[in-house]
Amino acid sequence: xxxxxxxxxxxxxxxxxxxxxxxxxxxxxxxxxxxxxxxxxxxxxxxxxxxxxxxxxxxxxxxxxxxxxxxxxxxxxxxxxxxxxxxxxxxxxxxxxxxxxxxxxxxxxxxxxxxxxxxxxxxxxxxxxxxxxxxxxxxxxxxxxxxxxxxxxxxxxxxxxxxxxxxxxxxxxxxxxxxxxxxxxxxxxxxxxxxxxxxxxxxxxxxxxxxxxxxxxxxxxxxxxx
Numbered sequence: 143x144x145x146x147x148x149x150x151x152x153x154x155x156x157x158x159x160x161x162x163x164x165x166x167x168x169x170x171x172x173x174x175x176x177x178x179x180x181x182x183x184x185x186x187x188x189x190x191x192x193x194x195x196x197x198x199x200x201x202x203x204x205x206x207x208x209x210x211x212x213x214x215x216x217x218x219x220x221x222x223x224x225x226x227x228x229x230x231x232x233x234x235x236x237x238x239x240x241x242x243x244x245x246x247x248x249x250x251x252x253x254x255x256x257x258x259x260x261x262x263x264x265x266x267x268x269x270x271x272x273x274x275x276x277x278x279x280x281x282x283x284x285x286x287x288x289x290x291x292x293x294x295x296x297x298x299x300x301x302x303x304x305x306x307x308x309x310x311x312x313x314x315x316x317x318x319x320x321x322x323x324x325x326x327x328x329x330x331x332x333x334x335x336x337x338x339x340x341x342x343x344x345x346x347x348x349x350x351x352x353x354x355x356x357x358x359x360x361x362x363x364x365x366x367x368x
Contacts, residue, residue, distance in 0.1 A: 151171060151172065152172045152174060153171055153172065153173050153174065154173075154174045154176060155173065155174070155175050155176065155207075156176045156177055157175075157177070157178055158177050158178075158179055158180060159180050160178055160180060160181055161180055161181065161182050161183075162181075162182065162183055162184075163178070163181060163183070163184040163185070163186075163208065163211075164184075164185045165184065165185065165186050165187070165188070165204070166185075166187045166188075172200050172203070173200070173203065173204060173207070174203060174207065175203070175204065175206075175207025175208060176207065178207060178208060178210070178211075179210065181208055181210060181211050182211065182212050182213065183211060183212060183213035183214070183215070183242075184208045184211045184213070184214055184215070185214075185215040185216070185246075186204060186205075186208070186214070186215070186216045186217075186220060187216065187217050187220070187246075188200075188201070188204065188217075188219075188220055188223075197223045198223065198224065198226065198227055201220060201223045201224060202224070202227075202233060202234070205234065205235055206235045209235035209236065209237055209238070210237075210238065210239050211237065211239065211240055212239050212240060212241055212242065213240070213241065213242040213243075213244070214237070214240055214242070214243055214244070215243075215244040215246050216243075216244070216245065216246070217245065217246060217247040218245055218247045218248060218249045218250050218254065218278075219247065221245070221249075221254045221257045221258055221261065222250060222253050222254040222257070224254070224257045225253050225254050225256070225257055227257075230256075230257060230260050231260045231263060231264070234260055234261065234264045235264065236264050236265075236266070237264055237265045237268075238266065238267065239267065240265045240267065240268060241267055241268060241269045241270060241297075242268075242269065242270045242272070243261070243262075243265065243268060243270070243271050243272070244272040244274050245272065245273050245274060245275070246274045246275060247274075247275050248275045248276060248277060248278045248279070248305075249273055249275075249276070249277050249278060250278040252278075252285070252311075255285045255286065255287065256286065259287070259289055259291055262291035262293055262294075263289070263291040263292060263293070265291075265293055266292055266293055266296065266297065267293070267296075267297050268293040268297055268298055269297050269298060269299050269300060270298075270299070270300045270301075270302075271298065271300070271301045271302070272301075272302045272304075273301075273302065273303045273304060274302075274304055275304055275305065276303060276304045276305030276306060276312075277303070277305070277309060277311050277312050277315075278311075279309060285311060285314055285315070287314065287315070287318045290322045294319075294322045294323045294324065294326075295322075295323075295324045295325065296325070297325070298323050298325065298326060299325060299326060299327040299328070300326075300327060300328050300329075300330075301319060301323070301326065301328075301329050301330070302329075302330045302331075302332070303316075303329075303330070303331050303332070304332045305332070305333070305334065306331040306332060306333040306335070306365075307333055307335040307337070307338075308335075308337075308347075316329070316331075316351070316354070317354055317355075320354050320355065320356040320357070320358075320361065321354075321355050321356060321357055322357055323357060323358060323361075324357040324358050325358055326356075326357075326358040326361045327358070327360060327361060327362065328361065328362050328363075328364065329361060329362075329363045329364070330364045330366065331351075331363070331364070331365050331366070332366045332368055333365065333366065333367050333368070334367065334368055335367075338365065338367050344365045344367060347365055348363060348365045351363050351365070
């Protein structure tokens with residue numbers, strides 16, 4: 143098959159009874175997902191080096207096809223694909239049922255923090271947010287954290303950040319989170335940094351974190367060394 147034929151190929155999937163979806167695909171294939179009304183959890187990992195204008199509609203169609211999912215696991219790359227989109231908030235589907243969101247690769251906030259904020263805004267019942275591979279260690283730019291997603295005040299209870307080592311972007315996000323997540327119950331920071339190997343060092347860091355301004359007085363911060 144010629145490459146131009148693959149690019150123009152549309153794959154339609156109808157799966158009314160599908161509960162779990164694990165999609166690892168090259169975005170050169172254009173998937174159209176229909177009637178996934180029973181879907182509970184989805185893992186979406188897509189990759190490609192196509193032109194941005196070709197990627198965007200395909201990523202949006204994938205997300206729209208799983209809008210009723212309860213748990214979504216995806217990559218920072220999927221988030222980053224949407225950075226060129228103007229008025230993204232108006233184009234994203236609303237994930238009415240989603241309570242869990244997992245980013246299973248290092249989050250590159252400089253390029254896509256705005257997209258993440260839009261995605262959180264479109265997840266009004268989100269309870270659990272997991273940065274499963276932490277933040278990009280090379281991202282040292284300031285983030286534009288202006289709009290507070292509505293789930294910060296209505297539903298977000300648990301946040302987990304892996305590979306925590308007090309990078310500036312991590313601390314910037316944590317300050318923003320603690321200040322604005324008014325019903326947050328727990329923030330778990332998992333570190334393998336040598337600076338936090340000793341219990342006393344972790345205790346001192348935890349005291350510093352607990353002294354940050356916060357909107358939820360009941361939030362428990364747990365610092366774990368692994």
